Amino acid sequence: MDMFAEVKGLVLSAIERLVAEGRLPRGLDLGGVTVEPPRDPAHGDMATNAAMVLSRPARKGPREIAEALAEALAGAPGLTSVEVAGPGFLNLRLDPARWFALLPDILARGPDCGRSTLGQGRRVNVEFVSANPTGPLHVGHTRGAVFGDALAGLLDFAGYEVTREYYINDGGAQVDVLARSAFERYREACGLEPEIAEGLYPGDYLIPVGAALREKYGDSLTDLPESAWLGEVREFATAAMMDLVREDLALLGIEMDRFFSEKSLYGTGQIEAALAALEAKDLIYEGVLEAPRGKTPEDWEAREQTLFRSTAYGDDIDRPVKKSDGGWTYFAPDIAYHYNKVERGYDELIDVLGADHGGYVKRMKAAVAALSDGRVPLDCKLCQLVKLTRDGEPFKMSKRSGNFVTLRDVLDLVGRDVTRFVMLTRKNDAPLEFDFGKVLEQSKENPVFYVQYAHARAFSVLTRAAEAGFATGDSDLAAVDLSPLGTAGELRLARALGEWPRQVEVAASNHEPHRIAFYLYELASEFHSLQHQGKLDPDMRFLREDAPETTRARLALVRATAVVISAGLGILGVTPMNEMR
């Protein structure tokens, strides 16, 4: 039950009445009409911009329309006051009972409260992580992983049908490097001296791969030329790395619905088919690119290449799909992969990428637009860098990998829930500072703690209530008489709860899971505030033995708060805590 949607319905029908009475022209576009909480709570529960939006098309002054609307809305169920304000806002006040009436619904729906039908079952593919299968995941991947998984969870919650997908880059030169690196570890396992040349992967994580290779092949590969073992070792090592990646993801609580292999696109005609589809639209041609201005590579020479006409879709230059040796550039299989996703019938595609892929967005959007005839939108979410610090000082650690901080390092230090929540307390396109000291701090400054603490406090209240003999089951509380509720603090908290469905929809439609984290912080703040009032005034305490009706009503409010916090954390993939330690 979304109170804002409900009141918006009242506003729209009031507008229709004015149209029917001839006081507003027909055929108005009502798309811009919003009903939102006003910035300043003193302005009331909700405000609508309807009069201002309609002013121009209706050719009437906004105040004039507002007056008429106020008249039409007067006496609508649940509205206690309608006032014209400022340039033409309508400030609306609701009967407080309307806000409290949301509680039984929240309690009845439990973890599903706030679920939306916004997506209407549209199919969305969220591709994220997609790290090269050449080693364990590091911090940068971790942010993308958490973001992608939370976004997927959010979209699912908002009524989309979501696929979580990982694109395995197992078709390029980097997996050959992996194979050579693993081969040195294999030689090491055979008692030979490994030669980890410049450019190979030096990390310890390949040592067990080398040992496993020896177990499988004995010493038989040591004297063979590279051409004899490269393919098999590559396959073996890639599989081992993907096992590692899956384990890392599992530690974060992430389960992919599908792993898609780049290699599977080669030799199966899929790349050719994708490019043929583009060629049929006259978007592929042989041409010569100009050297980039201002920064011409020294070995630059103009050459004819096979190019994709991405400029037709807003890119700055056309992009090569073939290398000079005739092989595909990485862009070609990427086109084929996205073609595959389009062909699988998704209504929307989302790519979660690292900031270093920023330059790649336009051409990929161009390709998807071309391949789907503009039917399938592609949203590329770039996750900026994570800056690791400890108590403000730069943090460096490299026990497993050789030169980077791994996902496991982070999880070992702070745990899954903290990692996930903190990574979501910043919007994806802003850099994130991750301070190992601060994220574990038990204080208000740390949003993870603050939100978890609110949940734990609510849980504690309910536990004590149960000990005192109150029925605290959700169905018991859903049936409670809520009329004792009505203090300013209770109303504020109930309003905050009433905003939950709206927050879900705004976050989902913007692909911004961080909004959920910020909302939870605000909700927690209202709850902490209310709880504290009980310290100052015994009458305000949740548990009042002298007033069981009031207590029961307040318990419903407390429980509803815990339910919403829990639902929100669920979207973010964070486990709510019942007690802090």
Next chain:
RNA sequence: GGAUUGGUAGCUCAGUUGGAUAGAGCACUUGACUACGAAUCAAGGGGUCGGGGGUUCGAAUCCUCCCCAGUCCGCCA
């Protein structure tokens, strides 16, 4: 040189797709507990929303030009 993401209080950051007097935490100044955990709450000071121009009833938000920072820039993916 170009692309891209940022620039909001001393610091770290939000800002409901263009709304009213721009918000929160930290820090600073005050005040409130002998436990429904004060691990918290309440109050106060603090701003040219990087800068200039434009669009309109109205701009932190949209357009344009500058300044600063991160990321990237044909045969790596």
